Amino acid sequence: MTDIGDIRAAAERARGHIHRTPLLEAEALNRLAGRRVLIKAECLQITGSFKARGGWAAVSALDPETRSRGVLAYSSGNHAQGVARAAAAFGIPAVIIMPADAPVVKVEGTRAWGAEVVTYDRKNESREEIGAALAEKRGLTLVKPYDDPNVIAGQGTAGLEIAVQAAEADVREADVLVCCGGGGLSAGIALALEADAPGLRLRTVEPEGFDDTARSLVAGKRLENGSLTGSVCDAILTPSPGELTFPVLQRLAGPGIRVTDAEALQAVALAFRHLRIVVEPGGAVALAAALFHGDGIGGDTVIAVASGGNVDPDLFAEVIRAA
Amino acid sequence: MTDIGDIRAAAERARGHIHRTPLLEAEALNRLAGRRVLIKAECLQITGSFKARGGWAAVSALDPETRSRGVLAYSSGNHAQGVARAAAAFGIPAVIIMPADAPVVKVEGTRAWGAEVVTYDRKNESREEIGAALAEKRGLTLVKPYDDPNVIAGQGTAGLEIAVQAAEADVREADVLVCCGGGGLSAGIALALEADAPGLRLRTVEPEGFDDTARSLVAGKRLENGSLTGSVCDAILTPSPGELTFPVLQRLAGPGIRVTDAEALQAVALAFRHLRIVVEPGGAVALAAALFHGDGIGGDTVIAVASGGNVDPDLFAEVIRAA
Numbered sequence: 001m002t003d004i005g006d007i008r009a010a011a012e013r014a015r016g017h018i019h020r021t022p023l024l025e026a027e028a029l030n031r032l033a034g035r036r037v038l039i040k041a042e043c044l045q046i047t048g049s050f051k052a053r054g055g056w057a058a059v060s061a062l063d064p065e066t067r068s069r070g071v072l073a074y075s076s077g078n079h080a081q082g083v084a085r086a087a088a089a090f091g092i093p094a095v096i097i098m099p100a101d102a103p104v105v106k107v108e109g110t111r112a113w114g115a116e117v118v119t120y121d122r123k124n125e126s127r128e129e130i131g132a133a134l135a136e137k138r139g140l141t142l143v144k145p146y147d148d149p150n151v152i153a154g155q156g157t158a159g160l161e162i163a164v165q166a167a168e169a170d171v172r173e174a175d176v177l178v179c180c181g182g183g184g185l186s187a188g189i190a191l192a193l194e195a196d197a198p199g200l201r202l203r204t205v206e207p208e209g210f211d212d213t214a215r216s217l218v219a220g221k222r223l224e225n226g227s228l229t230g231s232v233c234d235a236i237l238t239p240s241p242g243e244l245t246f247p248v249l250q251r252l253a254g255p256g257i258r259v260t261d262a263e264a265l266q267a268v269a270l271a272f273r274h275l276r277i278v279v280e281p282g283g284a285v286a287l288a289a290a291l292f293h294g295d296g297i298g299g300d301t302v303i304a305v306a307s308g309g310n311v312d313p314d315l316f317a318e319v320i321r322a323a
Numbered sequence: 324m325t326d327i328g329d330i331r332a333a334a335e336r337a338r339g340h341i342h343r344t345p346l347l348e349a350e351a352l353n354r355l356a357g358r359r360v361l362i363k364a365e366c367l368q369i370t371g372s373f374k375a376r377g378g379w380a381a382v383s384a385l386d387p388e389t390r391s392r393g394v395l396a397y398s399s400g401n402h403a404q405g406v407a408r409a410a411a412a413f414g415i416p417a418v419i420i421m422p423a424d425a426p427v428v429k430v431e432g433t434r435a436w437g438a439e440v441v442t443y444d445r446k447n448e449s450r451e452e453i454g455a456a457l458a459e460k461r462g463l464t465l466v467k468p469y470d471d472p473n474v475i476a477g478q479g480t481a482g483l484e485i486a487v488q489a490a491e492a493d494v495r496e497a498d499v500l501v502c503c504g505g506g507g508l509s510a511g512i513a514l515a516l517e518a519d520a521p522g523l524r525l526r527t528v529e530p531e532g533f534d535d536t537a538r539s540l541v542a543g544k545r546l547e548n549g550s551l552t553g554s555v556c557d558a559i560l561t562p563s564p565g566e567l568t569f570p571v572l573q574r575l576a577g578p579g580i581r582v583t584d585a586e587a588l589q590a591v592a593l594a595f596r597h598l599r600i601v602v603e604p605g606g607a608v609a610l611a612a613a614l615f616h617g618d619g620i621g622g623d624t625v626i627a628v629a630s631g632g633n634v635d636p637d638l639f640a641e642v643i644r645a646a
Contacts, residue, residue, distance in 0.1 A: 022345050024367060027408075028435060043599045044347060044364075085350075105596070112351060272639075273428070276366045276601035276632030309599030316595075317640035 001244060002149045004195040007156035007188065010057040014157055017060075017089065018053055019045050021158070023165040023303075026274040029291065036301040037290050038169060039271070040162055043279050043309025047081040048109065049235070050158055050185055050307050051145075055082030057154025058143045059090060067092055072140040074098070074127035076234050077106025078308050079145040084113035095140060097127050103234060103280075103312045122228055146184030147242040155185040159192025162303060166197060171301045173199040175254065177286035179307040180204035180213050181236035183245030189305070190252040200303070204249065204256045205289040207231040207264065207282075213241045213249065214256025222246050232261045232315075235282030235308055257296055263288040268316070269323030271306060278316065283308035324567060325472045327518040330479035330511065333380040337480055340383075340412065341376055342368050344481070346488040346626075349597040352614065359624040360613050361492060362594070363485055366602050366632030370404040371432065372558070373481055373508055373630050374468075378405030380477025381466045382413055390415055395463040397421075397450035399557050400429025401631050402468040407436035418463060420450050426557060426603075426635045445551055469507030470565040478508040482515025485626060489520060494624045496522040498577065500609035502630040503527035503536050504559035506568030512628070513575040523626070527572065527579045528612040530554040530587065530605075536564050536572065537579025545569050555584045555638075558605030558631055580619055586611040591639070592646030594629060601639065606631035 024039045042050040059071060070093030073083040080096040087094035094115040098107060099122035110117055120130055135142045144151065162176060176193060178186045183204070190202040204213045210233070212225045224240045231237060241249065259267075264281045267288035271279045279287070286304040290297070347362045365373040382394060393416030396406040403419040410417035417438040421430060422445040433440055443453055458465045467474065485499060499516060501509045506527070513525040527536045533556070535548045547563040554560060564572065582590075587604045590611035594602045602610070609627040613620070 019345065019347070022342065022367060024342070025369075027369075027411075041367075044345060044367075046348075046350075048599050088350075269636075272601055272636070276371050278595055278599035278601065313592075313595070313643040313646070317644045320636040321640045323636070 002152040002156065002191060004191060006149060006153035007160060007192050010150065010153040011157040011160055013060045014053065014056055017056055018157065020161055021045055023169065024275050028274045029270065033291050033294055033302065035294065038171065038301065038303045039275060039287060040158065040303060040305045041277050042158060042305055042307045043277055043283055047085050048308055048310040049078035049082065049283065050155055051078040051082030052085055053157050054151035054154035054184060055079065055086040055143065058148055058150040059083065059086035061150045062141060066141055069139040070094060071143050072131055072135045073143045073145065074131045075145055077102045077110065077310060078235055080106065080110040081113060083143050084110050084115035087115065088113045095134060097131050103310065105312050106310050109310060146182030147244045149244065152184050152188045152244060156188030156192045158185065159189035160196060162189065163193060163196035163200065166200060166303060174299050174301045174303050175203045175297050176200050177203050177205050177257065177289050177302060177304045179236055179283055179285045179305060180206050181238040182242045183213060183249055184242065185307060186253065187245035187248035190248055194252055201254050202252055203254045205285045206236065206256060206258055207233040207285060208258045208260050210237055211256060211258045214258060216241050216246060217249065217253060217256050233264055233282035233285060235280060236285065257289040257293055259285050259288040259293060263292045265319050266323065267291060268319050272320045277306060278309040278311065279306045280308050280311035325475040325479065325514060327514055329472060329476035330483060330515050333473065333476040334480040334483055336383045337376065337379050340379055341480065343484055344368055346492065347598050351597045352593065356614050356617055356625065358617065361494065361624065361626045362598060362610060363481065363626060363628045364600050365481060365628055365630045366600055366606055370408050371631055371633040372401035372405065372606065373478055374401040374405030375408055376480050377474035377477035377507060378402065378409040378466065381471055381473040382406065382409035384473045385464060389464055392462040393417060394466050395454055395458045396466045396468065397454045398468055400425045400433065400633060401558055403429065403433040404436065406466050407433050407438035410438065411436045418457060420454050426633065428635050429633050432633060469505030470567045472567065475507050475511045475567060479511030479515045481508065482512035483519060485512065486516060486519035486523065489523060489626060497622050497624045497626050498526045498620050499523050500526050500528050500580065500612050500625060500627040502559055502606055502609045502628060503529050504561040505565045506536060506572055507565065508630060509576065510568040510571035513571055517575055524577050525575055526577045528608045529559065529579060529581055530556040530608060531581045531583050533560055534579060534581045537581060539564050539569060540572065540576060540579050556587055556605035556608060558603060559608065580612040580616055582608050582611040582616060586615045588642050589646065590614060591642050595643050600629060601632040601634065602629045603631050603634035
């Protein structure tokens with residue numbers, strides 16, 4: 001399993017290839033939340049989401065001969081771009097399995113990195129099966145979106161940065177809210193904070209109705225979501241917590257938080273207005289929790305990860321005009 | 324006049340009060356420009372523009388007794404917020420003179436900092452006269468938007484950061500494109516680069532038809548704009564280069580660049596899509612020059628300052644949907 005040494009090694013391999021994203025703050029959001037809110041803006045990461053970290057960590061860890069045959073990933077869009085970008089930088093082929101209803105901006109973003117995109121039906125087909133078959137046929141290495149030790153280590157590099165940036169902002173104790181799908185980002189950050197900022201506690205945030213992680217943490221075992229469609233937060237709709245990620249979260253995460261789609265969209269609009277960043281709905285659930293579910297959060301400061309910003313212009317336009 | 328010592332002193336006073344904004348990059352923009360494009364994202368600055376730097380520098384430089392009586396500024400919006408925010412942090416009154424047609428988001432943003440907003444008619448009234456009269460009557464200190472040595476020093480702190488960040492990105496020689504109104508940001512950055520990164524050359528960028536600085540640089544004397552309305556780039560429509568700023572630009576700046584409103588709006592849309600930042604039209608002219616006027620720029624890398632992100636949601640929505 002991933003440990004802090006793997007995360008530090010991933011950070012070393014990422015030097016010069018991955019942005020150190022800023023920790024932003026806006027007085028208006030502090031007032032709204034009733035406490036200080038620091039926003040780790042991973043939407044400003046290369047490819048528009050933290051997934052560039054995990055993609056780079058996984059592809060850069062492969063031995064050169066295996067890597068040269070190419071990589072494969074299945075993804076609703078952000079992991080796709082993270083892996084496609086790493087593959088492009090290494091000059092190797094990338095095949096990406098994406099749901100047919102993925103946002104156009106994510107499909108186009110993936111193709112722009114030179115990747116081959118194969119689509120599937122999110123309701124009736126298994127991306128895992130399609131991916132495994134293609135990987136075998138073409139000699140590609142599958143880069144899983146979260147249940148891969150290197151991917152978790154890569155996402156954890158965001159946690160190393162949060163630890164440093166929180167200390168720079170004089171924050172020693174706070175909840176760190178993370179948008180949670182399969183749990184790769186959450187687990188990686190939790191491991192990094194455990195080592196470098198033990199006063200910071202990880203909390204997962206999910207859309208209502210897709211709260212597999214929150215329920216699993218209560219139940220003490222991995223539970224599934226009833227559906228994988230029906231929320232605007234497409235980036236974080238996954239079947240269940242990961243095999244590798246869940247034990248980490250069980251050990252290190254506080255209780256999970258749920259937000260409504262309406263709250264996520266309101267957070268998108270507020271981030272536009274007060275932070276001047278573009279956040280997609282699934283990447284805004286942690287900020288939504290900080291702003292609208294403060295009663296379940298302790299302390300005078302909260303840190304929220306804005307995990308991605310790949311949003312279709314029509315949806316974004318609608319959200320900021322409605323606010 | 325402002326010198327590098329003033330800029331370093333302003334940076335020292337700003338520590339913990341002003342963000343170090345990131346230098347962003349997107350492969351898609353590099354491809355479009357045909358060279359590497361690094362974007363200094365000052366739209367992520369506190370208050371949404373670089374003006375927070377100058378406002379802080381000016382207010383923090385006042386002696387405490389003078390400061391306690393309050394400050395006054397005239398501004399189309401971004402300088403207003405910069406000064407209002409500094410005043411709020413010091414707990415002193417702020418009166419801001421704004422054009423009646425300033426974007427609502429800027430008026431609201433200024434009031435949100437607790438400032439008193441007085442509006443005027445941009446075509447028929449002089450903000451300078453209104454400001455001077457009010458300052459005298461109430462004992463307020465006028466903080467000019469650009470012709471103030473401390474304000475220029477404050478804006479120059481962005482240049483100190485660019486010098487460090489360019490070196491980190493292995494860039495030693497490049498044009499640095501800056502959105503130019505009265506020239507405070509351009510002059511401040513030029514002075515900082517002269518000291519810390521002499522291989523980086525400042526270039527001013529203005530909207531077509533409001534190119535007073537470009538024309539003045541050619542003429543060797545300060546020329547005026549024919550009009551102060553009629554461009555979507557409201558943030559940078561000023562009467563003429565400043566008395567203090569122009570001599571600095573004469574000495575240090577390369578030839579000025581002009582972009583159309585359509586190019587500025589296209590840059591807004593591209594920054595949304597590929598950088599996930601919110602840039603206002605006047606803050607996007609430097610990026611527009613990097614993307615669409617590359618023939619007038621030398622070298623394999625260009626740095627563009629995205630100077631502000633306070634844009635009305637309706638306009639922003641229209642721009643990103645049209646692209």
